[in-house]
Amino acid sequence: MKIHKNDNVIVISGNADGKTGKILKVFRDNLRVIVEGVNITKRHSRPNQKNPKGGIVQKEAPIHVSNVMVICPKCSEPSRVGRKKVTDAATGRKHVMRICRNCEEMF
Numbered sequence: 001m002k003i004h005k006n007d008n009v010i011v012i013s014g015n016a017d018g019k020t021g022k023i024l025k026v027f028r029d030n031l032r033v034i035v036e037g038v039n040i041t042k043r044h045s046r047p048n049q050k051n052p053k054g055g056i057v058q059k060e061a062p063i064h065v066s067n068v069m070v071i072c073p074k075c076s077e078p079s080r081v082g083r084k085k086v087t088d089a090a091t092g093r094k095h096v097m098r099i100c101r102n103c104e105e106m107f
Contacts, residue, residue: 001026001028001031001065002070002081002083002098003026003033003065003068003070003081004023004026005023005024005025005026006022006023007023007070007071008020008021008022008070008071008073009021009022009033009035009069009070009071010068010069010078011035011038011063011067011068012067012068012069012078013067014039014063014067015039016035016038016039016063019035019037019038020071021035021036021037021038022035022036023035023036023068024036024060025062027062031064031065031066032062032063032064032065033062033063034060034061034062034063035063035068036060037060038060038063039060039062039063040058040059040060040061041058041059041060041061042056042057042058043056043057043058043059044056044057045057072100072102072103072105072107073105073107074100074103074105075100075102075103075105077102079100079101079102079103080101081098081099081100082098082099082100082101083096083097083098083099084096084097084099084106086106
């Protein structure tokens, strides 16, 4: 999966189309992510020690990875994510870096 935690993303389809936010959690098995402030659900909770009064709790629900696009840190536009093999000059080891398909910047 080419989307990581703390990436800034924009939702491209669904009820939250056009909203942006930061990825809080990635579920690799289900291909789903939780985006901050997107897909808010309400749940009724009984009184407990953590919430002695009970009531309605709001939290983010996961959305499918195909419904979000990464926002490039350099060009600040939504873009597809590519991969590029880079050799480290100091150690000589090869690493796979993510690149923006619009501006070819590594991030």
